[in-house]
Amino acid sequence: MTTTSGTSNGILKSAEEIAKAAKAAYEESQLVTTEQRNDVLESIRRALQASRDKVFEANRLDLEAAEKEVQAGRLSQQLVKRLDLTKGSKFDDMLQGISDVAALPDPTGHVTYATNLDEEMELYRVTCPIGVLLVIFESRPEVVVNITALAIKSGNAAILKGGKESAHTAALLTSIVQSALSTSPLSPSFIQSVQTRQEISALLSQDRYIDLVIPRGSNALVRSIQKASRIAVMGHPDGLCAVYLDASADGTKAVRIAVDAKCDYPSACNSAETLLVHESLITTVWPKVALALLDKGVQLRCDAASLAGLRSSSEVSNNKSFASLVREVTTEDYDTEFLDLILAVKVVSSLSQAVQHINAHSSHHTDAIVTENAENGTLFCRAVDSAGTFVNASTRFADGFRYGLGTEVGISTGRTHARGPVGLEGLVIYKYMIRSADGKGSIAGEFGTGKKPFLHQKIQGVTRLPF
Template identity: 65%
Template sequence: MSAVNEPRSAEEIARSAKSAFEASQLVSHDERIIALDAIRSALQENKARILDANRRDLEAAQKEVDAGRLSASLLKRLDLGKGDKWDSMLQGISDVAALPDPNGKVTYASELDDGLELYRVSCPIGVLLIIFESRPEVVVNIAALAVKSGNAAILKGGKESAQTALLLSQAIRSALSKTSLHEDYIQSVQTRDEVSSLLEMDKYIDLVIPRGSNSLVSSIQRDSRIAVMGHADGLCSVYLDQTAVLNKAIRVVVDSKTDYPAACNALETLLIHESLLPTVWPAVASALLSKEVELRCDLPSLSAINSLPSLTNHPHFSTHVVQSTEYDYKTEFLDHTLAVLTVPSLAAAINHINAHSSHHTDSIVTESAAAAQTFCRAVDSAGTFVNASTRFADGFRYGFGTEVGISTGRTHARGPVGLEGLVIYKYMLRSKGSEGHVAGEYGVGTDKKRFKHGSLPLDGGPFGNDATDA
């Protein structure tokens, strides 16, 4: 394992990341897979030292927990030796290596004129700055995504996992130094001050990915000129439409709310068509109470159940049913708490969601194809679901093989982001004519040539079948 780096300024870190990125543009996909294998081996070789550092991080964190300055749940996330976490982390590298190359894909191809061929080819973005919280294995996960996607990366993890992250980074660096990629291709920084300085390096850094709270994302968007792919709150809704049937309603609502309440794709607000108050709603409420979900109900939904013995006799009714306030409809509880609102129509449900949801994922339970279509088109969220749990909003479940994060932005990438979210494209224009091609010959006059704009097959490319791997 190589020695600890000399301290570098933020500008040196950013500049060397850009240099490593530029130098890597001719590195083939095969060589990137070799680099991923090298990283996996280096981590395995250094397992004992890394887990030792992890134990020191855990001991320091335990003191913070004992002093009441850190939550016990955060402590649990730090532990890299627990269960199969280490092996999963290494397997994750191999899984990313096995995914298709996101680069070199032709997404637009046009013969502008005879012998003048335009190709839009996917390529890496450049240098990524990724800021995340406590879990140390994210260092490895992100490094694998960066190597695979062709982007250089600068990582900043939580201070609680600093010693673990440092050794993970050193192992990665040491592995890279023996590959076609420069060792500065993946770098780590430790302090917030370094991050603040890096956020000014828009000359070298192309995308910031903050994985954390809304306030983290928001402060970075405010402080930096660099593009930000935010991964922020999820205030998800389920709407029980007039035509909703009971079993689907119960299954979708209970799973959305209770499968993993702390996740950003968990249900926070349940909207109910008023016609369902005497029919579907009591059984849904009962199922939720059985899962110990606190129901914060508006007056109509409260009235519909508070005189039904089947509900009021429920052991949790007296403690888990309260009247809601406007605050509840704006809140991501991330817990066994659910806001419930009665609406008179599909349109009212859509308006409520567009005004209150975080545009993450919203689901309708309905038997009406027309209502499903209206909901999916009119709800302005990254995911609009029909008769399916909001919990499906996830890169692995979507089939991406990996997840960079769940973007709540509306440009570049939206919703669960796989490797495709880490690439952009460039236009390659190739003249095959004997004289080259010049623009001045084209125009509207009688002496001018016209563009043909004929379509070309997307499975070709500017350089035949080896468009990216020379």
Template identity: 60%
Template sequence: MSLSAEAIAQTAKAAFEASQLVSAAERTRALLEIRKELEANKDAILKANGEDMARAEAEAAAGRLASPLVKRLDLRTGEKWDTMLQGVTDIASLPDPTGTITYARALHDNLDLYRVSCPIGVLLVIFEARPEVIVNIAALALKSGNAAILKGGKESARTAAELARTIQSALARTALPEAFIQTVETRAEVTALLSQDQYIDLVIPRGSNALVREIQHSTRIAVMGHADGLCAIYLDESADREKAKRVVVDAKIDYPAACNAVETLLVHQSLLETIWPDVADALLVANVKLLCDEPSLTALTASSSSPTNRPIATLIKTHVFPAAPEAYKTEHLSLTLAVRTVPSLAAAIAHINEHGSHHTDCIVTESAVAGSTFVRGVDSAGVFVNASTRFADGFRYGFGAEVGISTGRIHARGPVGLEGLMTYKYVLKSQGEGGHIVGEFGREPGKKLYTHQPIEAELTF
């Protein structure tokens, strides 16, 4: 018997509210119970995973599913199973993100105000393919105190169902409501859940640009995540040759399908005959296809006909093409890079703000002033100086866990860790005689004045 979307959402909210009196220690214990239960159910889970794999392989053989997707389903080979278990332990050992006091003031004698971090409420998380994400998200939700409704990809349905059952049995041994983590299986359920803004507080889509954009356009609930990752690197007038080569090549080839891979290279015009041919060499040798504007293309052609016998000479015909205007608006997600010549730092900043996706952008420069101007002027979640855009990642930033990367400016921006799953509440405690009332405050004689003294945060919450 399956519940209606409204019942699922309402149950999740009730579970969230009931969980407010459960301690953080108990939530952490629930994570360890989940790990234990996963170990106990390993055979059943991997058997289900085998069935998903067999079906996916048949679909792939029939040309109805892309092969890389099949590989992403696999929980049985390599270190994937152990990594999944380790992830649960890692999240369990992170500091408790609830109860952190971020503002504390005495409004007057015996009247203390605290701003305390607390979970947001009910999360709806939608993802594709990789079945271990269900465990990862359940762990993040438990650690942060948010109830969650999870929907995985249909290709991993059997594995996901087995994982969900495992999580439920583990939760049954804790003080948390079992409905704290729920899963749904169909696209129709997700569509219905997206209209439950009365109960669901945040939607986190993790998947293709198309998935994210569709969800952003079909709900009134706040959506956290990113569609495009259109990152740029600007080679400033004062760029160092080696830094330019290393940073651009790494940002492009380290993992071209990632959202933080570079898609656009902006080259200051003064570098066309100096650094640019070297950077292009390094990219071409790494099998990168270059879509160039007219000046950068001309510079390469000129350079390739020089007697120094650059690799360019042989690769230019197969790997270098004129850029169409769309090239600068396209997330290639492959070994393709759009190149554009700019007359100034200001033009680079303007290009990025207009064409980019406000994800992560980088300047290669030896000038502190140019670096600082770029950092201020570029309106993106990440603004880097002489470092690869690939550093934009919650683990690399030191968050210990990553929910996703947000290109929104509201709530959380950039890589999102547990902190991004928190909100806060204001706690006002009166310990005065007769309680505190605003009628006693004012500018008139005999009235009290607000003191707003910073206080030591000592609230046990």
């Protein structure tokens, strides 16, 4: 492993050394308490507060470099906006975010299974941190602080890699965090950052030390990491969500939900990319929905049946945007995450055809049905194999904060560990502890057929470890 990285004290470290240091910091932290971790978070907040001017200075270096890239046409103005930590209340919001995370309930130390194995032998399953996280994200520098807070709160060590555009800001933020850690019960290596893609690719093979990779960013980024890594990856390459208007769909609900799911924030992963319309609605509800979408400037890519429905409605076909915004769909459109004001439309002849289309084409993120038929709502929720299945609610609700999880580590379209919006619970696993008070010590050889039976008597009401 020859890829190296600068650290705050100027010593170059290889990917293996970084990963090993993170695991060591994690192992050393096992006895650090919830209260101590919360105190660490507050001391990081204070350290950042005190370094505000320096952070703004580093941020200006990143912004200047980014502006040059924009002028050269290599970067979008949009990205520069995201880089800027000096605007409005962004910096203070970042600091408040630390306190908000500190105030969340501790996800570790919960007893989720407790049983007496024998008269004097208890078994407890207790939530605990996973270990070492590798988190890869794009250009917003405040994510460094956000992830730091989530990692410390949940007891996981973390290695962070932000977008190269925010390199100065991210490096300074990490170094402030590490200084604060150096006078805390946690090791400074509990939070580390790396700068280059080469380091990431070297880190992805450190499966001995790194336990979970969380890529947050573009489809291409997430896919490339899923492909390269032998370590568990939590994320979502795509958000290809669908809204299905069932035969019994209420017109008002259909319009509101289709418009919200598509237009509320088109570049979000929980926005709708596909609209499925039951054939019975072609000349009734569908033209109303289409009109509302055209009013919002949504391009409608229609199959033959839905197009025929629009053509048969004089209100739609005479709409000023009809010519410019309505066009024929292509097969690829049903597999495309537009992240824009574009919607692929398809007419289906039954609920079951809608479900089949969604299971075949959606990214298993979030899909919604609009229906007045409760049974169809239930069938849809059960049969659609996605992380979120909604009845008469917009796909846009799929979000950790909206779900009430307190925070959002990411959204997972995976099917193991965590699925859908992931809160702090997604950063913990559990371990089993046995405590025997048997006078002679408990041995397995005394149990089994013809010997002692296991009690397997649930211990009621224990939510925290009693020892």
